[in-house]
Amino acid sequence: MTARRSDTTRAAILAAARERFATDGFERATIRAIAADASIDPAMVMRYYGNKEALFAAAADFDLRLPDLTGVPTGEIGTRLARHFLHRWDTDEALVALLRAAVTKEGAAERMRIIFATQLGALVARHAPAPEEAPVRAGLVATQMLGFALCRYALRLPPVVGLSPDEAVAWLAPTIQRYLTGTPD
Amino acid sequence: MTARRSDTTRAAILAAARERFATDGFERATIRAIAADASIDPAMVMRYYGNKEALFAAAADFDLRLPDLTGVPTGEIGTRLARHFLHRWDTDEALVALLRAAVTKEGAAERMRIIFATQLGALVARHAPAPEEAPVRAGLVATQMLGFALCRYALRLPPVVGLSPDEAVAWLAPTIQRYLTGTPD
DNA sequence: ACCATATGCCAACAAGCGTTGACCTGAGAC
DNA sequence: GTCTCAGGTCAACGCTTGTTGGCATATGGT
Structure with a gap:
């Protein structure tokens, strides 16, 4: 061609x-x-x-491009994932586009569901303590990462917009880590 | 009248x-x-x-109706807040309505910002270690709670929809607690 | 009984939308 | 030079939207 x-x-x-x-x-x-x-x-x-x-x-066709984290120390995965998400979201407008559309269009919501279930689900399954917990853990990670994206890029809550990438990662990483490998309280 | x-x-x-x-x-x-x-x-x-x-x-006129948590042991605030948010969101359609609209309408987004800055900000200020950190801490709480609402009520991610209220609170409470009174890692 | 007024319906408007088909135009093949 | 056809423009279509004004009806006070 x-x-x-x-x-x-x-x-x-x-x-x-x-x-x-x-x-x-x-x-x-x-x-x-x-x-x-x-x-x-x-x-x-x-x-x-x-x-x-x-x-x-x-x-809105895109990929989360999740990194291969095999070999990365278990305790670092939260940080790595948080940093990756932040960077990915900052550099690809398609993510915000799909997020905005997914809230009111069923078709877009379905794409969102598939992307997070397959791509994030697969990564989580490799690191979760028990494989059958993977979907729930992936879902929880999604609530935090999508919520952060929502507040920072769509709603533009000033304190969230004001966070530097490093600050954001420092706050989010432990949350992600606990959803991946920790237990509820 | x-x-x-x-x-x-x-x-x-x-x-x-x-x-x-x-x-x-x-x-x-x-x-x-x-x-x-x-x-x-x-x-x-x-x-x-x-x-x-x-x-x-x-x-979409509504109030978060945040409870008065003075006197509640500091360590319990996360649980109380998580439970309150979940219940509030389950019983008032206006919250989902405003969330859906806020993603694409600047006016609605502004309302969302004001609600979370004033109502949640005020509560957080009463319990945060240092008052000047209150806005950021309130913003972080918002990322988690709005993200949960987004995934459960708008995007309807199956694993998140499937969580029972008690399970959801058990997972979310420590996150909220750390954003309120903890430190980044 | 009568009237003022609140309540409701109908038909239509102007504007904006996604979408379509007919029509130009210029570059490359022969 | 001429033919062909992809690349691009233009005007219009059918439809839906928010919104408006006129007209019918029902209510309640006197």
């Missing part, structure tokens, strides 16, 4: 879509606005992506 | 609005659908609440 002339246009549309979906959510982000951002006609968006739903699917 | 005949209609509209906003979010919940749920004409909604924005404000 050789590069076509239209590839730059496709990329521009996708970049604009990611930005709009991330800041406005699915329903408030309009095809017309995305097209304007990409300096293109709205009809082009339809031609290249079919419809708004499919465009969103393309824009 | 004596009771008017229209009060039952007003209440029916408000109840329908809360439900729609809670399940659909602000933009997907339509005046027409709310009116249909309340078995009245859409024009009535406008007459009684002015516009959609004001209707939402009335439907």
